[in-house]
Amino acid sequence: DAKTTQPPSMDCAEGRAANLPCNHSTISGNEYVYWYRQIHSQGPQYIIHGLKNNETNEMASLIITEDRKSSTLILPHATLRDTAVYYCIVSRPWGNTGKLIFGQGTTLQVKP
Amino acid sequence: DTAVSQTPKYLVTQMGNDKSIKCEQNLGHDTMYWYKQDSKKFLKIMFSYNNKELIINETVPNRFSPKSPDKAHLNLHINSLELGDSAVYFCASSQEKNEQYFGPGTRLTVT
Numbered sequence: 676d677a678k679t680t681q682p683p684s685m686d687c688a689e690g691r692a693a694n695l696p697c698n699h700s701t702i703s704g705n706e707y708v709y710w711y712r713q714i715h716s717q718g719p720q721y722i723i724h725g726l727k728n729n730e731t732n733e734m735a736s737l738i739i740t741e742d743r744k745s746s747t748l749i750l751p752h753a754t755l756r757d758t759a760v761y762y763c764i765v766s767r768p769w770g771n772t773g774k775l776i777f778g779q780g781t782t783l784q785v786k787p
Numbered sequence: 788d789t790a791v792s793q794t795p796k797y798l799v800t801q802m803g804n805d806k807s808i809k810c811e812q813n814l815g816h817d818t819m820y821w822y823k824q825d826s827k828k829f830l831k832i833m834f835s836y837n838n839k840e841l842i843i844n845e846t847v848p849n850r851f852s853p854k855s856p857d858k859a860h861l862n863l864h865i866n867s868l869e870l871g872d873s874a875v876y877f878c879a880s881s882q883e884k885n886e887q888y889f890g891p892g893t894r895l896t897v898t
Contacts, residue, residue, distance in 0.1 A: 709885050718791075718877050718889030719830065760828070768885050774843055775885060777830040 697763030810878030
């Protein structure tokens with residue numbers, strides 16, 4: 676599975692969009708990009724995933740560059756409850772055992 | 788309704804003891820997992836079961852033994868507990884392999 680690189684920490688003002696970048700330059704053609712987050716003392720929470728098209732759900736948007744070497748998770752209107760560690764993971768969903776490899780992630784601090 | 792539940796939430800025990808952590812999911816998922824998160828917050832998969840069959844067994848001491856009585860349950864038994872086993876253990880389940888739903892965690896402290 677490809678490795679990812681994320682900034683260790685970011686700040687965002689409450690009500691503003693939080694844009695969390697992720698580099699995955701060695702991603703292969705059949706690997707998806709997944710985002711999870713872990714709020715303090717809780718279990719990780721699935722957010723969104725995508726292959727090459729941009730994706731949006733009720734939690735966030737995922738923008739993947741055309742060459743698929745990087746992506747950005749967007750929380751459109753960050754709230755204090757979005758303060759968490761955000762993990763970007765690349766993995767194959769098919770024929771895969773479901774082995775997610777978590778890196779260090781980005782600690783997002785949403786400030787009032 | 789809780790989707791993935793774990794018991795106990797906290798577990799404090801002495802070195803050398805044997806303990807179990809239980810996990811149940813009511814999502815109807817086929818696959819369940821155990822992860823360990825150490826004091827440095829690294830989250831690492833330990834085991835995965837699909838329909839009661841072991842499919843992932845990472846390099847984990849054989850003191851750790853997962854048991855899946857049915858596809859809704861995956862328990863973790865740990866023999867001869869050591870100080871280094873202190874961590875938060877998370878159970879997870881999934882239908883789509885990489886969309887995993889995690890439990891609240893069990894904080895194990897070995898003294």
